[in-house]
Structures are given as C-alpha cells and as structure tokens.
Amino acid sequence: METGAIPVAELPGGINLTETLESGQTYIWTRSDGDMYNETPPADSWYETAVDGEALRVRQRDGVLEWQGTTDVVPLLRQLLGLTDNLPAILDTAPGEPVIQDAIEHGSGLRIVGDPPFSTLVAFICSAQMRVPRIHGMVTRMKRTYGTPITIGDRTVYQFPEPAALAAAGEDELRALQLGYRAPYVAETAAMVANGTDPATARDLSYEAARRQLTEFVGVGNKVADCVLLFSLGFLEAVPLDTWIRTAIEEEFPACDKGSYAATSRAIREQFGGEYAGYVQTYVFHYLRQQ
DNA sequence: CGCCAGGCTAGCG
C-alpha cells in the first residue's frame, strides 16, 4: 500500500471533500463509518472506492488530503476530485444574482467530480424519481453483488461492475436489488456498452451533439445525459435540468423557461455564465437541496 | 393515507 498527502493550500480555491462527495454528483464512494449523507463524518473516517483495478481511500484533515492506495493514486485522485480545476477563476465567471452568490458562499470548496463514464451512466439512469441516498444504495448493492473486490490494508473495496456483468445479471436480478422500473434500462444500456457502444466517445463531440448521442442509451433522456456530461465527460457547461433547478428557474429566472429542454438549457447556461454554467448549477442545486 | 424524489418511455392526438 502507498500513502501520501496533498496540501489543500496547493489547490486553487481549496476543497471541501465532504461537500464534493456527498452532494449527489458521485455514487462510487462509501464512507468507512458507513454513514454517508447522515451528519458530518468523524475526523478519522475515510472515503473509499476502487477504479481501474486500484483501491483508494482519502480523507481531509489538518490542511491536507490524506490518501492510501494500492499504488500511487494521486493522478487518479486529481481526475476523480477535479483537483486541477481553478475554483476562483471558474466561480468568477458566475453572475452576481443573490441566489447564485449565496450558493457559492454556502458551498465553499465544492468541486465537480470526474467519475468513470459507465458507472456514471448507470448511476444517473437509476436517479430517475429517486432521492440521493437511495441512488447511492442501488449503486452500492450493484458493486457488492457484481463488482470485483479489491483489498487495501484490512479493507475490501468493490469496483463498479463491468458492463458485461450487469448485462448478464439481467432485469430480474437488478429488480431484486431494488432498482424498480429502472432495472430494464440498466440491463439494456449495460448490454449496449458491453457490445461496443462506448459512452466516452461523446467526449469528441460538441456539447449539444454529445448530449444527443448519450440519449441513444436506454433510460437516458436529456437530464441524465447532462449529468453524465458534467460529472464524467468534462463538459463543465452542462446544466442538468432537474426538479430543483426547474423550481429555481420558475422562481428566480422565469425568463429562462423556454418550454423545451433544449431552449431552456441554452437560456439557463447563458444565465449561469456560459463556459462553467454546470459548476454554477451544482452549487445552486446543493444550496437549494439543503434548505 | 397522499405526496414526492437529480425522469424516461411508449403511445396518443
């Protein structure tokens, strides 16, 4: 096992690890005290996950991100936690509306994650009409049932299942993991990916073309596609139009409601500053959800 | 009990 520490002072704008990992962007992490989303974590608890055959643990204390990994996982952590994003520069592009500035102040240190594409695709298919802790429960059950266990120290961490494993599981077994009506969507999308349709190819397209391409997967509409673009594929302008943001549009930016998803999306992206509108959206989402 | 949750699909007019 390798260990290390990344000084938070080296990260422009710092980081708040709990805000970043418990704000409903990512579902691949578990907390070693087993109490995600419930109260503030004990100072000695770790966030744990496994990606690309490596297990890793990370926690924040005394001005550093302390990590343990089966190898040197610093490059992986940079990717997963968005550590290379320049937060002050990004948030400077946000407009001055009170709700936006309040959200930025409230969520200080929140970073947009960079999760693996397939697990993000499945997690947000599962997110339809579902609360954040229950999405996490579904993903965790899929990991423990069909994922590869990787040992780090005296801990066992499960990797998110391969596409072929979820495709082989099929609708009925996924329903048994409490996926409900999302089970056939996950089974069919997993089969598509296992057969060679790679969600990551959307990276090479323009934003709106990428969103349209992702909706080819079963169970993926515009909103889920936007979540995959923002939280996995690096499209920081993507603004997922979920129930919370639609309410915010209705109450704070009614002129941005253009009827269709595509037109409303263009208007709210401009309202949220354009290039990094997805960052602004995530702060506003987190702020409203915690009221 | 009713309502809601980071919506999507299929089928209608």
Place this chain on the structure above:
DNA sequence: CGCTAGCATGGC
C-alpha cells in the same frame, strides 16, 4: 411534433 399515463419504492 408536443403531451401524458405509467412506472417502483421508501420516507415523511
């Protein structure tokens, strides 16, 4: 095209 019923399920 746009609109809507139906879909699982736990928490309040």
